Structures are given as C-alpha cells and as structure tokens.
Amino acid sequence: MTDTRTKLLAATTESLRHDGIAGLSARGVAARAGVNQALVFYHFGSVGELVQAAVRTSVDASVGSYRARFDEIGSLAELLTVGRELHERERALGNVAVMAQLMAGAQQDLTLAEAARYAMARWNDQIEDVVRRVLGDNPLGDLVDPGRLAQAISAVFIGLELYDGVDPVGSSAAIEALETLVAMLQVAAELGPVSSRALRAKLRQVSARAAG
Amino acid sequence: MTDTRTKLLAATTESLRHDGIAGLSARGVAARAGVNQALVFYHFGSVGELVQAAVRTSVDASVGSYRARFDEIGSLAELLTVGRELHERERALGNVAVMAQLMAGAQQDLTLAEAARYAMARWNDQIEDVVRRVLGDNPLGDLVDPGRLAQAISAVFIGLELYDGVDPVGSSAAIEALETLVAMLQVAAELGPVSSRALRAKLRQVSARAAG
DNA sequence: GTCTATACACCGATAGAC
DNA sequence: GTCTATCGGTGTATAGAC
Numbered sequence: 001m002t003d004t005r006t007k008l009l010a011a012t013t014e015s016l017r018h019d020g021i022a023g024l025s026a027r028g029v030a031a032r033a034g035v036n037q038a039l040v041f042y043h044f045g046s047v048g049e050l051v052q053a054a055v056r057t058s059v060d061a062s063v064g065s066y067r068a069r070f071d072e073i074g075s076l077a078e079l080l081t082v083g084r085e086l087h088e089r090e091r092a093l094g095n096v097a098v099m100a101q102l103m104a105g106a107q108q109d110l111t112l113a114e115a116a117r118y119a120m121a122r123w124n125d126q127i128e129d130v131v132r133r134v135l136g137d138n139p140l141g142d143l144v145d146p147g148r149l150a151q152a153i154s155a156v157f158i159g160l161e162l163y164d165g166v167d168p169v170g171s172s173a174a175i176e177a178l179e180t181l182v183a184m185l186q187v188a189a190e191l192g193p194v195s196s197r198a199l200r201a202k203l204r205q206v207s208a209r210a211a212g
Numbered sequence: 213m214t215d216t217r218t219k220l221l222a223a224t225t226e227s228l229r230h231d232g233i234a235g236l237s238a239r240g241v242a243a244r245a246g247v248n249q250a251l252v253f254y255h256f257g258s259v260g261e262l263v264q265a266a267v268r269t270s271v272d273a274s275v276g277s278y279r280a281r282f283d284e285i286g287s288l289a290e291l292l293t294v295g296r297e298l299h300e301r302e303r304a305l306g307n308v309a310v311m312a313q314l315m316a317g318a319q320q321d322l323t324l325a326e327a328a329r330y331a332m333a334r335w336n337d338q339i340e341d342v343v344r345r346v347l348g349d350n351p352l353g354d355l356v357d358p359g360r361l362a363q364a365i366s367a368v369f370i371g372l373e374l375y376d377g378v379d380p381v382g383s384s385a386a387i388e389a390l391e392t393l394v395a396m397l398q399v400a401a402e403l404g405p406v407s408s409r410a411l412r413a414k415l416r417q418v419s420a421r422a423a424g
Numbered sequence: 425g426t427c428t429a430t431a432c433a434c435c436g437a438t439a440g441a442c
Numbered sequence: 443g444t445c446t447a448t449c450g451g452t453g454t455a456t457a458g459a460c
Contacts, residue, residue, distance in 0.1 A: 002443080004443080004444085018320075019320060020316065020317065020319055020320040021233075021234050021316065022234040022316075022317055022320070023320055025434080025435060025436080026435080026436065026437085027434075027435070027436085035444090036444060036445060036446090037436095038437085038438080038445075038446085039443080039444070040436090040437095041436080041437060042443070043443090047435095047436070047437095077421070080422075097319065100316060100319075100374070101316060103374040103375070103378055104232065104233065104234075104312060104313060104317075104374060105232065105316075106374075106377060106378045107232055107312075107313070107374070107377035107378075108230075108231060108232040108234070108235055113377070113378050116378040116379075117378055120375070120378065120379060120382070124382075140396075143392060143396065144389055144392045144393065144396075145389060145392075147385065148385040148389035148392075149389045149393075151375070151382045151383075151385050151389065152387075152389040152390050152393075154371075154375070155368070155371040155372050155374075155375040155383070155386045156368055156371050157371070158371040158374055158375065159366075159367040159368050159369070159370040159371025159372070159374075160367050160371070162312070162316060162318075162319070162367075162370055162371075163332070163363070163366070163367040165315070165318060165319035165325070166315055166318045166319075166325050166328040166329055166332065167329055167332060170332065170336075171363075173357070173359065173363050173364075174360060174363040174364040174366075174367045175364075176357070176360050177356055177357060177360035177361045177363065177364040178364050179422070180355060180356045180357075180360075181356065181361075181364075181393075181397060183415055183418045183419060183422065184352075184355065184356075184397060184400055184411070184415065185393060185396060185397065186418055187400075187414040187415050187418055188397075188399075188400050188411070191410075191411075191414075195407055195410065199396070199399050199400070199403075202402065202403075203395055203396065203399050206395045206398055206399055207395060209289070210292075210391070214425080216425080216426085237452080237453060237454085238453080238454065238455085239452075239453070239454090247426090248426060248427060248428090250427075250455085250456080251425080251426070251427090252455095253455060253456075254426080255425090258454080258455085259453095259454075425460105426459105426460085427458100427459080427460075428459080428460100429457085429458090430455105430456085430457085430458105431454105431455090431456080431457095432453100432454090432455095432456105433452100433454085434451105434452080434453070435451075435452070435453080436449105436450095436451090436452100437448105437449085437450095437451105438448085438449080439446105439447085439449100440446090440447090440448105441444105441445080441447100442443105442444085442445075442446100
C-alpha cells in the first residue's frame with residue numbers, strides 16, 4: 001500500500017467526520033491529505049469507490065481492535081460494561097459519526113450502500129458472537145435471537161449519534177432511559193427459575209396478543 | 213401563504229426524501245416544484261432556510277395529525293399498538309427518512325440543526341405526554357422518566373430508518389429483536405406486586421453495581 | 425412576484441507532460 | 443505515480459427587466 005493511498009484513505013474518514021457526506025468531495029479529501037486531486041481518480045476511480053475503500057479499511061481496523069477484549073467477556077454484566085466502554089470510545093474517535101454519515105448517504109447511493117452493508121456486517125458479526133455466548137448461559141437466553149439483537153444494537157447506536165449532534169443533552173437523556181430499560185431487562189434475565197417461568201408464561205400471552 | 217411558497221415547501225421534503233441531504237439543491241427543488249430557481253432565494257433567502265421552513269411545516273402537520281389518536285390511549289398495550297401503527301405509517305410516508313436526512317445534515321449545518329431540534333422537540337413533546345399518562349398508571353412507572361424515554365424512542369426510529377435503507381432484511385430483524393425486548397419489559401411492568409417488589413429490589417442492586 | 429441572465433465557486437473526471 | 447491544465451456541469455446567489 002503506497003503512502004498516497006493511505007493518506008487519502010485517512011483523509012476520507014476525517015472528511016466524512018468533519019464535513020459530512022454532503023460536504024465530501026475529491027478536492028476536499030485531496031487537500032486534507034496534502035495530495036493532488038487527480039490522484040483520487042488514479043488510485044480509486046471515483047469518489048464513491050474512495051469512500052468505500054476508506055470505510056472498509058477503517059471498520060476492519062476498528063472491529064479488529066476489540067476482538068481480544070470481546071473474547072474475554074463471559075457474563076451479561078461484563079458485556080454491558082464493555083458495551084458502554086466501546087460506545088464511548090468509538091463515539092469519541094468519531095467512528096460512529098462516520099458510520100452515520102455513510103448510512104445517510106447510502107440511502108441514495110449504491111456504492112455507499114454496499115460500503116455501509118459491509119461495515120454493519122462486520123460490527124454485527126463481532127457483536128453477535130459475544131451476545132450469543134453470553135445469552136447461552138442465561139435461562140431466558142433463547143427468547144431473543146443474538147443476530148437480531150446485534151443488528152438492533154447497531155441501529156440504536158447510529159440513531160443516538162445523530163441525535164447527539166443535534167441535541168447533546170437530549171441524547172444523554174435518551175441514553176439514560178435506555179440504560180434504565182437495559183437494567184430492567186438484566187433484572188428480568190437474572191430472576192430465579194420460578195419468576196423466570198412466570199415471565200416466560202406471561203410472555204406467551206403478550207406474544208399471542210400482539211400476533212392476534 | 214402564496215402558492216409558490218407551498219409548492220416549494222412540499223418539493224423540499226420530497227427532494228429530501230428522494231435525493232437525500234447530499235443531493236438537495238435550490239435548482240432541484242425548484243424544478244420539482246415547477247418553479248423558477250431564483251424564487252427559492254426571493255421567498256426563503258437561502259437553501260438552509262428553505263429546508264428549515266419545510267421541515268417545520270411538515271412536522272407540525274404530521275404531529276398534529278396524531279393528536280386525537282394519542283389522546284385516546286389509556287394503557288401500555290394500547291400505546292404499543294398505536295406506536296407500531298405510527299412508526300409504520302410515518303415510515304411509509306417517508307417522514308422518518310426526511311428526519312434522518314435532516315439529522316445527518318444537521319451535524320455540520322447550524323440552520324439544519326435548529327430545524328432538527330425543532331422537529332425532534334415536537335415529536336418528543338407529543339410522545340412524552342402519552343408515555344407519562346400510561347406510565348402513571350403503572351406500578352413500575354416511576355422507574356423511567358417519560359421525557360427521556362420519548363427521546364430514546366425518537367433516536368431508535370432514526371437509527372432503524374437509516375438501517376432499513378441499507379439492509380431492509382436486517383432492519384426487520386432488528387425490529388423483531390426490539391419487539392421481543394419490549395414484550396419482556398411489558399411483562400415485567402405487568403407483574404403482580406410481589407414480583408414487582410422483587411424486581412425493584414434487584415434493580416437497586418444493578419444500579420448500584422453500574423454506578424460503583 | 426416572476427422571469428432571464430449572469431457572476432463566481434466548486435464539482436467529478438480526463439488528457440497529456442513529466 | 444504525480445503533476446498541470448482543462449472540459450463540462452452544477453451549485454448558490456444576485457441584478458435587473460417585466
């Protein structure tokens with residue numbers, strides 16, 4: 001990998017974070033990389049492909065950096081702790097903001113959509129692994145599908161990030177509400193076998209009611 | 213309100229939905245409205261102010277259209293039913309997509325951020341009202357703040373919408389996972405007083421553990 | 425209030441010298 | 443692999459005729 005390529009890739013995520021998908025351009029990225037504008041097209045063909053390459057590189061590095069930490073997780077409580085750390089860290093690095101901008105642009109651009117699908121899949125695979133492991137030990141773990149839960153978690157993070165840029169106070173409030181709900185779920189998940197059976201029975205009622 | 217103004221406002225949300233924030237322009241909106249491009253600046257001053265006016269008009273109409281329906285809600289189960297209907301309907305109309313694009317653009321544009329804050333506040337106020345009413349009747353209703361919960365709900369909707377545009381199957385899966393979790397919370401909320409006290413006690417442990 | 429015309433900046437992308 | 447120069451197109455915004 002040449003130096004110019006890496007500089008352009010780094011400048012692309014930087015620009016996505018700073019200028020948003022609406023303000024991203026080959027000229028802007030090249031300037032940020034300290035590189036000639038024509039090199040974007042020489043190395044990547046088009047702006048869309050540049051973004052795609054940058055996002056793949058970025059998400060591979062990010063997800064990979066959590067692998068060891070994720071492998072150590074053995075309990076639901078631990079998962080929640082690491083999850084909070086991850087969210088805080090990725091947000092501070094601006095990686096969640098990059099994902100959010102990518103997702104917004106992906107609604108109208110097929111190349112960006114492909115990049116977004118790749119990035120989401122990488123995160124989801126990683127999250128799904130640990131969720132499945134932790135939920136396997138839990139008596140109520142069979143009630144929710146790990147893959148689906150992983151996708152829900154990703155979607156929630158994206159929504160929170162966009163909200164945060166518009167109203168940081170409201171975003172914190174939303175996170176607190178979600179933390180409370182998660183704590184309630186955690187309690188439900190850690191109930192003894194008697195309460196657990198009661199909850200399971202009740203849940204059948206609710207599900208039947210919702211379906212009917 | 214002149215005809216040209218209304219045509220431009222309608223064309224703006226339409227363009228936001230169809231072209232996204234990155235593809236929105238005065239020329240594009242004017243063409244969609246069947247109106248001269250210079251009229252955007254005559255009537256609204258700038259593209260940003262046009263978007264702001266369009267979003268305010270759109271969200272006022274949308275939120276207002278649910279007022280009567282929301283006032284009739286009396287129970288948690290009813291709230292969930294209406295909530296699903298609302299999400300489905302607003303999504304089908306493209307209003308959630310418009311909000312998502314607005315939020316994405318708002319990360320870098322102060323005028324758009326103001327519009328986004330206004331729109332979110334209108335939705336949150338409406339949701340908070342009914343959540344507070346329903347939670348008031350519930351023995352565990354004091355555990356979660358209605359305002360915060362309303363903001364969390366809004367954030368989740370935005371995230372799901374963006375995910376849906378990238379991976380509709382994954383988005384449905386995420387919604388199913390969230391529905392399961394909501395059902396579990398509903399069960400917990402409808403437990404009898406004995407289990408309810410047990411849950412409350414457990415919750416204090418969890419909160420203390422999370423804080424410490 | 426609406427139109428044409430236009431100034432000026434920026435965009436993606438390419439050709440061709442080096 | 444990198445550079446300059448350039449094409450054609452689009453963007454915001456304004457001036458001025460009607």
